Amino acid sequence: MIQLIRGFKDILPGEVELWQYIEKTARSLFEDFGFKEIRIPIMERTELFARSIGEDTDIVEKEMYTFPDRKGSLITLRPEATASVCRSYIQHKLYSKDPVQKYFTIGPMFRRERPQKGRYRQFYQINAEIFGVDSPLVDVELIFLLVTLFSRLSVSDVEAHINSLGCPECRPKFNAVLSDFLTSSTGNLCSDCVRRKDRNPLRVLDCKVPACREAMAHAPSILDYLCPACSQHFETVKTALDAMNVPFTIDKRLVRGLDYYTRTTFEIQTGSLGAQSAVAGGGRYDGLVKALGGPDTPATGFAIGLDRLAEITGLNCNDFIKTPDIYLAALGEKSLSLAFEWKSALCLEGVKTEMDFGDKSLKSQMKRADRLGAKHVLIVGDNEIKQGSVILRNMTTKEQVTIPIEHVVENIKAKLRS
RNA sequence: GUGGGUGUAGCUCAGUAGGUAGAGCACCAGGUUGUGGCCCUGGAUGUCGCGGGUUCAAGUCCCGUCACUCACCCCA
Numbered sequence: 001m002i003q004l005i006r007g008f009k010d011i012l013p014g015e016v017e018l019w020q021y022i023e024k025t026a027r028s029l030f031e032d033f034g035f036k037e038i039r040i041p042i043m044e045r046t047e048l049f050a051r052s053i054g055e056d057t058d059i060v061e062k063e064m065y066t067f068p069d070r071k072g073s074l075i076t077l078r079p080e081a082t083a084s085v086c087r088s089y090i091q092h093k094l095y096s097k098d099p100v101q102k103y104f105t106i107g108p109m110f111r112r113e114r115p116q117k118g119r120y121r122q123f124y125q126i127n128a129e130i131f132g133v134d135s136p137l138v139d140v141e142l143i144f145l146l147v148t149l150f151s152r153l154s155v156s157d158v159e160a161h162i163n164s165l166g167c168p169e170c171r172p173k174f175n176a177v178l179s180d181f182l183t184s185s186t187g188n189l190c191s192d193c194v195r196r197k198d199r200n201p202l203r204v205l206d207c208k209v210p211a212c213r214e215a216m217a218h219a220p221s222i223l224d225y226l227c228p229a230c231s232q233h234f235e236t237v238k239t240a241l242d243a244m245n246v247p248f249t250i251d252k253r254l255v256r257g258l259d260y261y262t263r264t265t266f267e268i269q270t271g272s273l274g275a276q277s278a279v280a281g282g283g284r285y286d287g288l289v290k291a292l293g294g295p296d297t298p299a300t301g302f303a304i305g306l307d308r309l310a311e312i313t314g315l316n317c318n319d320f321i322k323t324p325d326i327y328l329a330a331l332g333e334k335s336l337s338l339a340f341e342w343k344s345a346l347c348l349e350g351v352k353t354e355m356d357f358g359d360k361s362l363k364s365q366m367k368r369a370d371r372l373g374a375k376h377v378l379i380v381g382d383n384e385i386k387q388g389s390v391i392l393r394n395m396t397t398k399e400q401v402t403i404p405i406e407h408v409v410e411n412i413k414a415k416l417r418s
Numbered sequence: 419g420u421g422g423g424u425g426u427a428g429c430u431c432a433g434u435a436g437g438u439a440g441a442g443c444a445c446c447a448g449g450u451u452g453u454g455g456c457c458c459u460g461g462a463u464g465u466c467g468c469g470g471g472u473u474c475a476a477g478u479c480c481c482g483u484c485a486c487u488c489a490c491c492c493c494a
Contacts, residue, residue, distance in 0.1 A: 003485075058492050062419080080494085109494080114419075116488060125494060203492095257493060267494095278494060305494030331452065362452045370454040381452065395454070 007112075007121030017320035018310055019124075022153060023106055026126050026304075029149055030104045033141070035128060038103040040084040046074040052083035052288055054259025056200060063111040077110035080258070081127040082285065082301055083292075089131055090294035099132035099297060106306070118276035118308045126309075128282075129301035131289065136236040139264040139284060140244065142302050146268055146280050147246050149304075154314030155270075158279060160246060162266045163222075163254035164234040165202070168287065170227035171262075175201055177220050188215040206253045221252045233263055260285040264300065272312045279312065280304040323373030325416055326392075328355035329365035331381035339380055345409045351416065370395065376416065 004010065011019060027037070046066050053060050065077035078084055085103055088094070094101050105127050112121055128145070130138050143160055150158055166174060182189070182197040182204060189197070193204045193212050205216055226234065241248050248266075256265050265283030273279070282302025289297040326346065330339035339355055346353040354372055356365050362379070369377045379391040389402040392415055403411045 006485075063492080111493080113492070114490090115486090116490095119493075123494065207491095275489065276493075281494065303494055308494060329453085361447090363448095363450080363454080364446085366452095366454040368454085374454095377453080379453075383452080391453090393453075398454095400453090 005121070007115040009120055009122070014321060015310070015317055017322075018313070018315060018317045019306065021315065021320050022306065022309060022313065023126070025152055026104075026106070026149055029145065029152070030128065033102070033145055035102040035104045038085060038088065038105050039107075040081065040088055040105060041078075042108065043075045043077055044084055044087065046076040048083050048087055048292070049076050049079060052086065052258075052260055052292060053080065057257055057259060059111060059257065063113055065110050065112055079111045080109055080303065081105055081107070081125060082129060082258075082260075082288070082303070085127070085129050085301075086289055086292050086294070086299070089297075090289060090292055095132065095295060095297060099295075101131045102129070103131075104128045116276075117274040118305070118311060120307060124306035126304040126306055127301065129299060131297055131299045133300075134286065134298035136233045136264065137240055139237050139266075139300050140240040140246075142282060142300060143241065143248070143266055144244055144246055146302060146304070150268065150279075150309075153309070155279075155309070155312055156314060157272050157312070158268050158270045160241075160248040160266060160268055161251040161254050162237065162241075162248050162264065163251050164226060164230060164237075164263050165255070165261050165265055165283070166222055166226050166230050167262050170225055170230055171222070174220070174222045174225040177225065178202070178204075178222075181219055185215045188212070202255045203257075206255045216253070223250070223252055230263055237264055256281060256283060260288040260291075262286045266302070268304075270308075270312055273308055276305075276308065278305070279308045322352060323375065324354040324369075325352045325374070326354075326376045326378055326412065327365070327369035327372065327374035328353065328378045328380065329362055329369065330355065331362060331379075334385060335380045335382065338385070339378075342378075342408055342412075346412065349409065349413060351413060378412065 030037075046064070049064060050060050055061075059079050064079050066074055069075050085105065089101065106124070108122050108124050110122050113119060115121060128142060130142065143162070147160060165171060178201045179197065182193075182201055186194060186197070188211055189204065190207065190212050193207050196203045196207075202222075204212065205219065207213065207216070223234070238248075238250075251267075254265055254267055256267075261283040263284040263286065266281065267278045268280040269277040270279050271277070280302055282300070284298070284300040286298040289295065289299055328339040328343055330336040336357070336359075340357075343353045343355050354369075354374060356368060360368075362381075366377060375395055377393045377395060379393065384390045385405070388406070389404050390408065391400050392403055392412065393400045401415065403415060
């Protein structure tokens, strides 16, 4: 038997309905907030991701599905969506009509990590991006949108965490201070962090090794080193969140693994997903559009882990599964072909109709109707045809009525409505 | 990439000191010659993850391998 690829998964009927509901809820919220859907390809030139996410990040270094196509150019299965949306914004000069553009997109991403709870090699994200606004208020809008979506989906046990990473103005200063601090406490750090402290010192801040956490307890906080503009930005984020009654905690260790983030970063965290605490994350990336060759455009966005969201939602899959309105139980060949005609007509009328195509006993057909959750069963056999009427049984009340064969479809529709 | 746990029927799992497999649920049929859920009776189902080794004999012991899973790492 051929099995699916490791870390990939099928989303089967029964679960798909829940995903559809989540997507529907998200779409309608996005529309209400003025976001437009954008669909971007699943592969890009490798260079796009390498340049935007950062050459030194784990994603680019060891997690991307990268391979040469038949002509030898390197392409990559997208590990995230923001880079592509930026590329599209630039390539199609979407800023020309109005620099302010708000997009959302839903689709699969690919990272070749070791699978575990809440982590797959093909996973799904709901992304939102806002281009052309540098006001901190849009950062707040994104967080507010996330919190609203989660509450609409009955997700509990989530918390918004926020931080600021500064800008090219202030971050280097902080990095220098942090490096000094790290060097002075090298002895207490884990081997990974010793390596990290030179290449990407920020990352040491969110190491989970207890010894590192302890060593980092007195590490300098970037929040103390923000330049006046970044500091003002962060203050506004906080007061606006308060004003909108969005609870949050400031998490100075919230660093995030992509190089393009500036200023505000945030995560929605949950305790229900084992080691994977982030259900959604995002932040501002003011330098990215320019770095990719577009106009100097501020931007901010987030990604929701759809797989993770589906796992922690309080909604029940069963509430979304559709059951047949009516099941046609036919006895004998003549009845079968008649029932088949009616079934097709009913389906066209929007009445969800099922039937058995074999030569089964009434008992077994009733059993299947029950199993499928059919609300009614229509019994048609030789007797009924002779008498010119069929029997409609309500499966919950067990009530049976006869209805004339003439204009059955209309008659059934009328009965089901009442 | 590293470590732990687990692989036996469609599902959940037993399998005792090595003696070529079992339960519950689900499925099918009948009891009810044309009426579902409850009950009763009967039935089908397995390359015991895969490959190799030890043995007269391996689901059981040994080695390897693969998959799933959880954790590290990292992130959504």
